[in-house]
Amino acid sequence: MITLNNISMGFTKRTLFKDVSLSIFPKEKIGLTGPNGAGKTTLFSIILGQMESVSGHVQIQKNINIGYLPQESKFHSERTVMEELTEGDVRIRKLMSEKRKLEDKEKAMTDRYGDVLHELEQLGIYELEHKAEKILFGLGFKQEDFHRPILHLSGGWQMRTLLAKLLVYPYDLILLDEPTNYLDLDATLWLKDYLGSYSDAFVLISHDRVFLNEVTNYTILLEGAKMTKVKGNYAMYEQQRDISLKSMERRQKVVEKKRQQLERFTQRFHAQPNLASAVRNKRKMIDKLEKFDTPQDSKSMGEFQFSDIPSSGYVVAQAEGISKSYDDKQVYKDLSFEIIRGQKICFVGPNGAGKSTLLKMLAKVLEQDSGAIKYGHNVETGYFSQSRLDVLNPNRNAFEEVISSGAAGTPALKARSLLGLFNFRGDDVFKPVTVLSGGEKSRLILAKLLVNPPNFMLLDEPTTHLDLDGVR
16 A cells, blocks of 8 residues: 655754665554654654655555544544534545535436445445444543534544544544543543454554554564564564574674684784785684674663652642532532642543643642642642643753753753753754654653652653653
């Protein structure tokens, strides 16, 4: 269906991938993995024609329909959720328009009219509403949500609507960029089962090992400007990689032993004229020995710990009778609780239950309707928002963000060292926030927390967008 021939892509001084070739065939379920910033989303943009590679070309089979779920997007639609799923596909709108025109011209008995009806049937026009309901329920929508205007939905629910739309209509290939980011556990499990039985091809960017292993039958690793495609899920790729590494290590030992033998000979006899020819031959043999590319350390984060944190009082935070509503939806009513020093608390619940709302109120970036939230003695908060740009300034670069979060007089070297810990090296520290990938934004927020460590952290989905190594 799709062939990439000798594609190279990079920005300024950084090469994302060089001279890579790849084919995607029907029915393949591909997991696309790699470190944050390796170019996974960029690869999607090249396939979709949204970006042009520096060199090479992309061949796409004629009449191939490709669907795309971006990592983050605003869904600009005047329709309701159900209307978007049953009327929002451009192919159906075009065919329905042609059907009406043929009917107006009394050409309902023509061959073309029959072709239009057949194409609509192929697109599942008569089953759309039933299929849409099934998928919407699976993704966590309630019946009353079906007829809500999309513009009235939160960003996360808009992304779910876009995902549902991709699953309702038939595509030859769908490109899914971290589709589980805005899903709760139940919806993620439903999507896992749905993709497991999906009959057409997809390429899935995900940093969830379990999810990748359950739904994919091919793996593409994008790392170090190279692209590797292997048959099997991520677990099978890891097995093959370990076998290859062990095999290379064995060959390397044999070659190194041979190299040492040859070098000892040349060092011992290089000054003897009668053995000059033999020494030259040995040196040629050394030059011809197999060269090995040492695997690069691709960790997106170094080891770190929060140190020199001032202790807070025994009671860190106290909520007294807080209530919060959105329009006519009551999220919290007369809620009271205490958070004690040393506690590590996890908020669990379905989407819309108010987890992010409670964290925002605790972080004092959202005001409760009634009641009070009080901090204990010497409490310093650090807030990691699910919407990364809530805590990042799009007008700054990475270095400026870290410096601005530190105490007055924070040395530039300390800021750069922290950024290096999170894989911002060289000129990467001056990358504008607006061009950072989702994973890079997450790592930048962690660096900001480390430059001036808090003793009360409020983390809203901190592993979202982080790559497999970062999550681990």
